[in-house]
Amino acid sequence: MSQPKTIVEKIWDQHVVHQEEGKPDLLYIDLHLVHEVTSPQAFEGLRMNNRKVRQPEKTFATMDHNVPTLDRYFIKDPVSKKQIDTLKANCEEFNVPLADIGHPDQGIVHVIGPELGLTQPGKTIVCGDSHTSTHGAFGALAFGIGTSEVEHVLATQTLWQNKPKTLNVKVNGDLGVGVTAKDLILAIIAKFGVRFGTGYVIEYTGEAIRNLTVEERMTVCNMSIEAGARAGLISPDEKTFEYIKGRRHAPAGEDFDIALEKWKALATDEGATYDATVEIEAAEVEPQVTWGINPGMGLPISANVPSPNTAKTAVEREEIERALEYMGLEADQPISSVKIDHVFIGSCTNSRLSDLRRAANIVRGKKVNPSVTALVVPGSQTIKLRAEEEGLDTIFKEAGFQWREAGCSMCLAMNDDIIPSGERCASTSNRNFEGRQGNGARTHLVSPEMAAAAAIEGQFVDVRKYSAPTLSS
Amino acid sequence: MEPIRKHEGLVYPLNRANIDTDQIIPKQFLKRIERQGFGQFLFYNWRFEDDGTPRENFSLNDKKYEGASILVAGENFGCGSSREHAPWAIQDFGFKVIIAPSYADIFYNNCLKNGILAIIQPEEVTEKLIEKAEAENYTLTVNLENQTIKDSTGFEVSFDVPEYHKEMLLNGWDEIAVTLTHEDKISQYEAAQN
Numbered sequence: 001m002s003q004p005k006t007i008v009e010k011i012w013d014q015h016v017v018h019q020e021e022g023k024p025d026l027l028y029i030d031l032h033l034v035h036e037v038t039s040p041q042a043f044e045g046l047r048m049n050n051r052k053v054r055q056p057e058k059t060f061a062t063m064d065h066n067v068p069t070l071d072r073y074f075i076k077d078p079v080s081k082k083q084i085d086t087l088k089a090n091c092e093e094f095n096v097p098l099a100d101i102g103h104p105d106q107g108i109v110h111v112i113g114p115e116l117g118l119t120q121p122g123k124t125i126v127c128g129d130s131h132t133s134t135h136g137a138f139g140a141l142a143f144g145i146g147t148s149e150v151e152h153v154l155a156t157q158t159l160w161q162n163k164p165k166t167l168n169v170k171v172n173g174d175l176g177v178g179v180t181a182k183d184l185i186l187a188i189i190a191k192f193g194v195r196f197g198t199g200y201v202i203e204y205t206g207e208a209i210r211n212l213t214v215e216e217r218m219t220v221c222n223m224s225i226e227a228g229a230r231a232g233l234i235s236p237d238e239k240t241f242e243y244i245k246g247r248r249h250a251p252a253g254e255d256f257d258i259a260l261e262k263w264k265a266l267a268t269d270e271g272a273t274y275d276a277t278v279e280i281e282a283a284e285v286e287p288q289v290t291w292g293i294n295p296g297m298g299l300p301i302s303a304n305v306p307s308p309n310t311a312k313t314a315v316e317r318e319e320i321e322r323a324l325e326y327m328g329l330e331a332d333q334p335i336s337s338v339k340i341d342h343v344f345i346g347s348c349t350n351s352r353l354s355d356l357r358r359a360a361n362i363v364r365g366k367k368v369n370p371s372v373t374a375l376v377v378p379g380s381q382t383i384k385l386r387a388e389e390e391g392l393d394t395i396f397k398e399a400g401f402q403w404r405e406a407g408c409s410m411c412l413a414m415n416d417d418i419i420p421s422g423e424r425c426a427s428t429s430n431r432n433f434e435g436r437q438g439n440g441a442r443t444h445l446v447s448p449e450m451a452a453a454a455a456i457e458g459q460f461v462d463v464r465k466y467s468a469p470t471l472s473s
Numbered sequence: 474m475e476p477i478r479k480h481e482g483l484v485y486p487l488n489r490a491n492i493d494t495d496q497i498i499p500k501q502f503l504k505r506i507e508r509q510g511f512g513q514f515l516f517y518n519w520r521f522e523d524d525g526t527p528r529e530n531f532s533l534n535d536k537k538y539e540g541a542s543i544l545v546a547g548e549n550f551g552c553g554s555s556r557e558h559a560p561w562a563i564q565d566f567g568f569k570v571i572i573a574p575s576y577a578d579i580f581y582n583n584c585l586k587n588g589i590l591a592i593i594q595p596e597e598v599t600e601k602l603i604e605k606a607e608a609e610n611y612t613l614t615v616n617l618e619n620q621t622i623k624d625s626t627g628f629e630v631s632f633d634v635p636e637y638h639k640e641m642l643l644n645g646w647d648e649i650a651v652t653l654t655h656e657d658k659i660s661q662y663e664a665a666q667n
Contacts, residue, residue, distance in 0.1 A: 017655070017658050017659055017662045018655050018658045022636050022637065023636075023637045024637060026652065026655060026658070026659075028659070028662055028663075037503050037504070037556070038555065038556060038557065040506035041506065041507065041508045041557075044506070044507075044508075049647075049649070051649070054659075055663075065503075066504065077504070079504040079505065080504050082504075082506060083504050083505075083506060086506050128555055128557075129554075129555055130553065130554050130555040130579060132555075143579075144554075144555035144579050145555060145579065145582075146555055146556075146557035146560075146579060146582060146583035146586060147508075147557040147583075148557060148583065148586035148587065148648070149582065149583075149586065151649065152648060152649050152652065155649045155652075155653070156649060156652045156653065156656075156659060157659065157663075158652060158659055160637070160648065160652070162635075194491055194549060194552060195491075195548065195549040195552070195575065195577075198549070198575060198576075198577065198578060199578060225553075225579075228549070228552065228577060228578070229578075230578045230579060294491050294493065294552075315488070315489075315490050315547055316490075318488075318489070319489070319490060319491070322489075412495075412500045413500060413501075414500050414501070414503065414504070421523065431493075431495070431553060431554075433493045433495040433496065433553060434495065434496060434518065435495060435496075435499050435500075435518045436495050436500070439499070439501075439518055439523065440523070
């Protein structure tokens with residue numbers, strides 16, 4: 001038998017176009033996702049050099065970052081409008097398929113890729129967006145790139161890449177009741193830090209990962225970049241294949257069976273070795289809330305905000321002090337005592353139908369605290385429609401949530417959904433950087449369930465103790 | 474892109490770890506469709522009050538760092554988003570070289586594609602450089618050809634840079650043009666897939 005390989009090595013070897021001593025490998029890209037923010041300068045570069053898009057049919061574009069969530073067709077900011085119009089014009093000029101702002105397929109690029117069946121096991125997938133790691137949930141090698149690389153892929157369908165090191169993040173046992181995939185990934189980053197994945201591709205393994213649904217796996221892989229890893233993936237299994245089957249761009253009929261044979265061979269072989277391995281016990285993970293200004297500054301809901309006195313280095317001490325000041329928190333205060341002004345349920349981390357269902361289960365029959373403004377932004381127009389068919393919108397609206405159109409929205413506040421300075425948001429998104437949700441805004445990252453419960457209580461609460469129909473058992 | 478071989482310049486020290494791309498260039502400035510003109514927005518929320526007046530307590534506003542072209546920072550510089558607007562802003566502001574103990578992967582690549590030399594040095598070295606640059610008007614000479622950093626007092630360290638990156642930076646090559654010399658291989662690969 002040949003040498004056992006990891007899934008990363010298998011995908012890599014299948015995509016090397018050219019290899020040369022002392023150079024990175026020239027890697028073929030199967031799917032290039034494009035959005036309005038990181039692409040205009042790339043298309044302009046093509047124009048300036050009289051170049052074409054090599055494989056328009058392996059390219060797919062949508063608009064998400066700037067899209068208004070109240071009235072999609074009314075973009076107040078003329079600069080945002082120009083960026084949106086530019087993508088449309090570029091797609092027309094270069095024949096790139098586009099889910100335009102009014103198209104029923106429009107949505108967050110990392111939500112619609114999987115939804116349309118474009119995302120498939122074994123593919124190399126890139127996008128000018130760091131959360132491209134999301135697609136790794138299907139056993140694809142998916143990573144974010146800058147605009148120069150976007151231009152390079154448009155022109156050549158390839159990228160020069162050094163073969164990455166592999167990091168096995170092994171999650172033993174299973175998550176407790178009321179503890180979600182979001183809590184798991186936040187706990188992993190809190191435990192190992194925001195740079196433990198730098199230079200690596202993470203493969204998530206272990207019982208807890210196998211037990212996650214495909215949509216939960218997307219939440220985990222999505223935040224690989226917050227651990228420093230450009231890509232994070234999970235070996236595909238029956239759940240993955242079942243999720244893809246029947247989707248519009250998935251292989252159909254006989255082609256599906258042929259693809260399935262290839263997909264089944266992708267999983268990491270028994271005995272394959274990684275460059276590094278870390279382990280975490282799933283049973284020890286509690287619902288998480290971040291307290292600070294990077295995703296590694298996370299805590300279990302039962303814990304207190306840290307004190308600068310616990311810092312091991314001067315730089316760390318300065319970081320904690322600056323985070324406390326920015327976040328308006330006291331050292332040692334219980335995180336559960338923190339009162340919030342806003343709740344945002346959405347983003348490429350947590351805006352899929354299953355996320356909305358679980359949040360709705362917490363909200364059902366309750367009212368949003370009068371001190372809180374709460375927003376639900378579905379990840380795609382398709383999800384919005386399906387949620388409405390199930391009546392989820394009614395549950396949210398009756399509780400006092402606003403029900404919006406699909407887009408990135410308050411995750412990074414490039415549209416009009418901005419948190420005012422000094423105000424505090426429980427957010428299901430992926431980054432709590434300073435100013436991320438608005439200049440001076442204070443972001444706490446949580447799961448959809450924790451966000452929903454916080455909306456009702458007006459402060460953070462352990463969702464496991466929170467009375468909700470689904471948690472009564 | 475402009476080639477870079479040797480650069481002598483004033484050091485600006487920013488003694489913070491995990492400086493993310495949202496700090497380097499906040500999201501409200503990502504809407505432009507050009508590559509130029511982002512320097513005015515560099516570290517915007519750190520540099521300016523809400524009303525647009527410069528913050529006195531942010532060191533980049535200090536006159537003594539005017540004209541600085543070498544940025545020294547803490548580890549994991551450029552973490553977060555893939556926005557190339559971050560290196561564009563750094564470059565447009567006037568920085569040509571960054572020295573830090575580590576970088577986020579995407580940011581590091583983005584620097585390379587724009588002819589910014591991002592150098593990795595151990596924390597002992599960056600701390601020392603930061604200390605000196607905070608205390609006095611401190612100039613360094615960075616030589617990519619022989620991979621050294623020197624000051625005027627005899628301090629000298631070497632740095633590593635992958636051969637391919639070095640070649641790209643020294644020559645200021647258009648990477649797409651280089652890749653297209655392998656177009657036959659790309660076509661062969663595509664033919665084999667179908």
